Amino acid sequence: MTPTIGASTLLDRLSQKRCDAAFIEALRRAAAARFLVLVGEKPVILSNEARDVASIRWFSNVELEALDFAAADALFLGVDRISGAGYFALAVNDHGDSRVGRAAELLRPLVDLRSIATQGIMSPDEVSLIGKAKSLAAWHDTARCCGRCGGVTTVKDGGWKRKCWACGQQLFPRMDPVVIMLVTDGHECVLGHEARFPANMFSTIAGYIEPGEDLDHAVRRETKEEIGLDVGEVRFVTTQPWPFPHSLMIGCIAFVAHGALEIDPQEIVEARWFGRADAKAMLDGTHPLGLWVPGKQSIAHSLIRAFADEAAVAGVDR
Numbered sequence: 001m002t003p004t005i006g007a008s009t010l011l012d013r014l015s016q017k018r019c020d021a022a023f024i025e026a027l028r029r030a031a032a033a034r035f036l037v038l039v040g041e042k043p044v045i046l047s048n049e050a051r052d053v054a055s056i057r058w059f060s061n062v063e064l065e066a067l068d069f070a071a072a073d074a075l076f077l078g079v080d081r082i083s084g085a086g087y088f089a090l091a092v093n094d095h096g097d098s099r100v101g102r103a104a105e106l107l108r109p110l111v112d113l114r115s116i117a118t119q120g121i122m123s124p125d126e127v128s129l130i131g132k133a134k135s136l137a138a139w140h141d142t143a144r145c146c147g148r149c150g151g152v153t154t155v156k157d158g159g160w161k162r163k164c165w166a167c168g169q170q171l172f173p174r175m176d177p178v179v180i181m182l183v184t185d186g187h188e189c190v191l192g193h194e195a196r197f198p199a200n201m202f203s204t205i206a207g208y209i210e211p212g213e214d215l216d217h218a219v220r221r222e223t224k225e226e227i228g229l230d231v232g233e234v235r236f237v238t239t240q241p242w243p244f245p246h247s248l249m250i251g252c253i254a255f256v257a258h259g260a261l262e263i264d265p266q267e268i269v270e271a272r273w274f275g276r277a278d279a280k281a282m283l284d285g286t287h288p289l290g291l292w293v294p295g296k297q298s299i300a301h302s303l304i305r306a307f308a309d310e311a312a313v314a315g316v317d318r
């Protein structure tokens with residue numbers, strides 16, 4: 001199970017060195033340093049004329065200076081395992097800064113990460129690296145002030161921490177854990193259609209884990225709330241960082257113990273039982289009614305594929 005967006009293995013995160021400000025600063029100022037630029041959360045990329053192959057456009061310090069982008073608060077992504085060169089992300093937006101607006105014009109076209117991942121035009125490792133940068137940048141954008149005293153916070157540890165200048169409170173990058181589950185009785189699975197989905201798209205159900213909950217409890221509660229079914233065994237399958245903006249999707253198979261399908265109209269417009277043949281057709285885009293499921297970049301796709309292939313859901317005793 002390898003959705004397109006996962007944990008990038010391109011760089012060594014070198015997390016134990018982030019607190020060494022002099023080390024990070026020397027890496028950042030080095031001629032070999034490279035920067036991934038996000039403009040309004042969209043990465044600057046390189047692509048061929050047909051726009052069917054793309055890669056990250058890495059910038060040097062000299063190029064950033066030419067664009068008048070200040071790299072002092074660049075976010076440390078890691079180092080090249082062989083050369084030791086530092087790789088960073090620089091998030092710029094044009095809120096109140098006309099220089100950024102002008103420079104961003106030169107960098108277009110900008111493509112959002114979801115489109116890049118959906119189109120499959122970039123290597124999964126590069127997509128994942130952009131996801132990491134995007135999640136981190138989105139957190140910085142909302143953590144500029146201290147939640148305790150309202151003081152201004154400043155960037156620390158190469159962007160992996162912020163600290164309030166007034167009360168000293170430390171803030172760490174936010175991750176929101178979400179359970180996403182393929183609900184099945186072993187023969188069929190339940191997929192739902194939410195109002196915000198494109199027409200004819202069905203997917204697994206999902207919901208945020210609440211404080212004080214464990215994984216199993218969250219799966220059972222969300223399944224009961226959204227589609228009215230009681231879940232027995234919960235089987236953990238895999239996880240996926242989902243940088244929209246900073247969730248961690250925790251994929252499970254939820255085996256139905258009993259209950260009747262009853263949807264919560266606040267969450268779901270329609271939910272149906274689907275057999276394996278239907279699921280396969282929806283995955284492959286050949287369903288006779290034109291029904292389909294999310295693309296390969298998503299953990300939902302992987303869970304539905306596992307059900308269709310019987311890889312993770314066969315032979316359960318209930």
Ligand SMILES: [Zn+2]
Nearest residue numbers: 146149164167
């Ligand atoms: Zn404070």
